Amino acid sequence: MANELGNYKTCVSARSTDKEILKCSQDGGIVTQLFAFALEEGIIDGAIVAGPGEEPWRPQPMVAMSKDELLAARGTKYNISPNVSFIKEATRSFGLDKVGIVGTPCQMQAIRKGMLYPFGWRDVPDKIALALGIFCMENFPYQSIVQLVEDHAGQKLENVSKMNIGKGKFWVYTDRGAVVDLPLKVTHKYEQPGCHVCLDYVANLADISTGSVGSPDGWSTVFVRNAKGETVWTKAVAAGCFETKPIEQVKPGLELVTKLANEKITKNQKTIAGRASFGAGKALRNPYI
Amino acid sequence: MGLLGLLSKLFHKSGSSAKSDTGAVKMVESKRKEEKSVADKITVGHVHMSGCTGCLVSLADNYGGLLTILDRYADLVYGLTLADVRHIPKMDVALVEGSCCINDKCSVDEIKETREKAAVVVAVGGCACYGNITRFCRGGQQNQPQHESFLPIGDLIKVDVYIPGCAPTPQMIRNVCVMAYLLLKGNAEQKALATSYLKPLMDLAAKGTEACFCNLMTEVINQGLCMGCGSCAAACPVRAITHEYGKPQGQRDLCIKCGACYAQCPRSFYSFDVVNNYEAILGAINGALQ
Numbered sequence: 001m002a003n004e005l006g007n008y009k010t011c012v013s014a015r016s017t018d019k020e021i022l023k024c025s026q027d028g029g030i031v032t033q034l035f036a037f038a039l040e041e042g043i044i045d046g047a048i049v050a051g052p053g054e055e056p057w058r059p060q061p062m063v064a065m066s067k068d069e070l071l072a073a074r075g076t077k078y079n080i081s082p083n084v085s086f087i088k089e090a091t092r093s094f095g096l097d098k099v100g101i102v103g104t105p106c107q108m109q110a111i112r113k114g115m116l117y118p119f120g121w122r123d124v125p126d127k128i129a130l131a132l133g134i135f136c137m138e139n140f141p142y143q144s145i146v147q148l149v150e151d152h153a154g155q156k157l158e159n160v161s162k163m164n165i166g167k168g169k170f171w172v173y174t175d176r177g178a179v180v181d182l183p184l185k186v187t188h189k190y191e192q193p194g195c196h197v198c199l200d201y202v203a204n205l206a207d208i209s210t211g212s213v214g215s216p217d218g219w220s221t222v223f224v225r226n227a228k229g230e231t232v233w234t235k236a237v238a239a240g241c242f243e244t245k246p247i248e249q250v251k252p253g254l255e256l257v258t259k260l261a262n263e264k265i266t267k268n269q270k271t272i273a274g275r276a277s278f279g280a281g282k283a284l285r286n287p288y289i
Numbered sequence: 290m291g292l293l294g295l296l297s298k299l300f301h302k303s304g305s306s307a308k309s310d311t312g313a314v315k316m317v318e319s320k321r322k323e324e325k326s327v328a329d330k331i332t333v334g335h336v337h338m339s340g341c342t343g344c345l346v347s348l349a350d351n352y353g354g355l356l357t358i359l360d361r362y363a364d365l366v367y368g369l370t371l372a373d374v375r376h377i378p379k380m381d382v383a384l385v386e387g388s389c390c391i392n393d394k395c396s397v398d399e400i401k402e403t404r405e406k407a408a409v410v411v412a413v414g415g416c417a418c419y420g421n422i423t424r425f426c427r428g429g430q431q432n433q434p435q436h437e438s439f440l441p442i443g444d445l446i447k448v449d450v451y452i453p454g455c456a457p458t459p460q461m462i463r464n465v466c467v468m469a470y471l472l473l474k475g476n477a478e479q480k481a482l483a484t485s486y487l488k489p490l491m492d493l494a495a496k497g498t499e500a501c502f503c504n505l506m507t508e509v510i511n512q513g514l515c516m517g518c519g520s521c522a523a524a525c526p527v528r529a530i531t532h533e534y535g536k537p538q539g540q541r542d543l544c545i546k547c548g549a550c551y552a553q554c555p556r557s558f559y560s561f562d563v564v565n566n567y568e569a570i571l572g573a574i575n576g577a578l579q
């Protein structure tokens with residue numbers, strides 16, 4: 001398949017050198033570290049991240065304007081955080097001229113569509129200063145996470161310290177040290193339907209995108225995609241923010257990323273094709289034409 | 290000569306006087322360039338139907354960019370208060386702001402005449418596309434209290450391109466102007482780019498004259514396409530959209546029917562050919578306006 005990993009200039013395996021960031025970040029702390037660095041350097045005035053919400057593990061988009069706020073938003077929440085909903089607000093109520101934003105591949109698509117077609121995003125396109133993408137196979141409604149963690153894994157959501165999808169399983173870790181894993185066979189039906197037409201796994205349109213897949217535990221795979229991403233990444237590495245290894249020297253490496261990207265895209269292309277004849281002589285809408 | 294023409298002249302006078310020490314060769318060169326670009330300009334008119342002039346202000350909020358457009362790419366041949374022309378002339382592109390009051394013969398004649406005279410009709414803003422705030426009119430306003438029936442222009446004439454939103458953003462109007470220029474005057478490659486950029490906006494125009502928060506329900510969420518990005522909420526001018534558990538909820542009483550949310554949604558239309566090239570396209574637009 002052509003270009004399933006999108007365009008990129010460099011790809012490395014990396015992790016933050018900041019112990020505090022690494023403590024609660026999902027993988028190599030790439031997102032939190034990059035935003036912290038960009039804030040310090042004045043590359044961004046603030047970043048839209050998935051902050052804590054009203055219920056445990058329910059994210060609420062927030063504009064982080066300090067390292068403490070970035071730290072509070074570390075870690076993956078496997079349910080929807082509509083980060084893009086803050087993109088105009090960040091430039092208005094928060095007064096940011098240089099906005100950072102983290103998001104899933106679909107949210108990066110939303111950002112780029114919005115830069116080309118800013119129907120309601122007045123003065124926003126030029127203020128998007130750093131768009132960080134996170135790999136994403138699928139996402140879940142909040143209530144699915146409640147059901148998976150409380151019913152299937154038998155844990156109280158407020159006791160959960162981390163969730164992760166990896167090695168073919170959905171992992172739930174608790175404060176008291178319990179580890180429960182669910183086969184993805186169980187989780188599939190709880191996925192958000194909108195994910196099943198998604199054709200991007202590794203955030204092809206971000207300035208820099210990152211995920212766990214491809215790198216060893218605690219490390220992240222990082223694609224530096226465009227000139228802007230390269231400038232920020234090079235500066236951050238030069239400032240000692242990251243340890244890096246050539247992606248060719250880590251296991252399982254890009255081969256696995258490519259395989260998963262292909263699997264996702266192929267499966268979802270089938271879904272899209274199926275939608276064309278879903279009813280009797282009636283199609284479901286195809287957003288891509 | 291209208292206000293903008295004057296502004297544009299002034300702007301370029303000061304621009305050239307700053308370079309008064311440049312050699313004669315350069316001057317000739319730039320003169321030739323100027324002549325060439327003038328010859329290649331498209332003609333554009335701003336047709337004001339029943340709207341609040343917010344769309345026009347948005348166009349003007351491109352500041353220097355607008356002057357560059359008027360200088361290099363487009364002659365403004367019609368526009369209330371802007372160009373001293375009484376009757377709708379022939380033009381390449383008509384930017385129509387506002388809906389049409391069908392109780393007002395003058396407006397009805399004018400929108401029909403616009404269709405006859407313009408090669409491309411662009412509905413600029415929610416009112417022209419979807420009625421927007423004018424949908425809520427019940428008449429009674431002075432000095433024409435009997436004027437109460439306002440239709441999106443697409444209910445009276447064929448419209449080629451839609452720019453939804455209230456107000457449509459300066460950047461969006463600018464992008465469409467540049468693309469319209471490339472479509473009409475560009476080389477084959479530029480025409481192809483402009484066509485793929487404008488196609489979704491033509492599809493919106495072909496799709497109909499009703500818009501509402503409900504489009505997100507019926508055409509995105511009900512269709513199994515929403516992934517909770519939040520683009521819609523960020524686009525809404527009246528903050529009618531919030532996200533509950535990741536999905537858009539609309540306060541439908543607040544919705545003014547501008548169509549921005551649906552157009553902004555990446556799951557309403559999304560062209561990989563266009564969006565994957567966002568850097569090159571934005572680079573070209575910014576370059577054109579330098």
Ligand SMILES: Cc1cc2nc3c(=O)[nH]c(=O)nc-3n(C[C@H](O)[C@H](O)[C@H](O)COP(=O)(O)OP(=O)(O)OC[C@H]3O[C@@H](n4cnc5c(N)ncnc54)[C@H](O)[C@@H]3O)c2cc1C
Pocket residue numbers: 024025026027028029030031032033049050051059073074075076077078079080081083102103104134135136137138139140165210211212213220
């Ligand atoms: C729904 C989902 C599915 C994912 N699937 C995969 C996958 O299949 N393979 C893979 O390799 N990686 C996947 N990831 C990415 C991975 O889990 C990590 O988020 C990524 O590696 C970044 O880790 P980090 O240590 O660099 O970031 P951290 O420093 O921990 O920062 C993570 C950042 O992401 C933000 N964030 C957290 N949850 C969300 C959310 N739901 N929406 C938007 N932003 C959020 C946080 O606020 C924080 O700013 C997924 C992430 C999400 C949210």
Ligand code: SF4
Pocket residue numbers: 104105106107136137138139192194195196198199200516
């Ligand atoms: S799978 Fe695609 S649509 Fe679903 S959250 Fe991930 S990037 Fe978005």
Ligand code: SF4
Pocket residue numbers: 082505509510514515516517518519520521522536537553554555556557
């Ligand atoms: S913009 Fe579209 S996909 Fe995104 S949250 Fe709104 S309706 Fe859903």
Ligand code: SF4
Pocket residue numbers: 500501502524525526527528529530539543544545546547548549550551
């Ligand atoms: S919900 Fe908001 S953006 Fe959508 S049509 Fe109504 S007013 Fe416009």
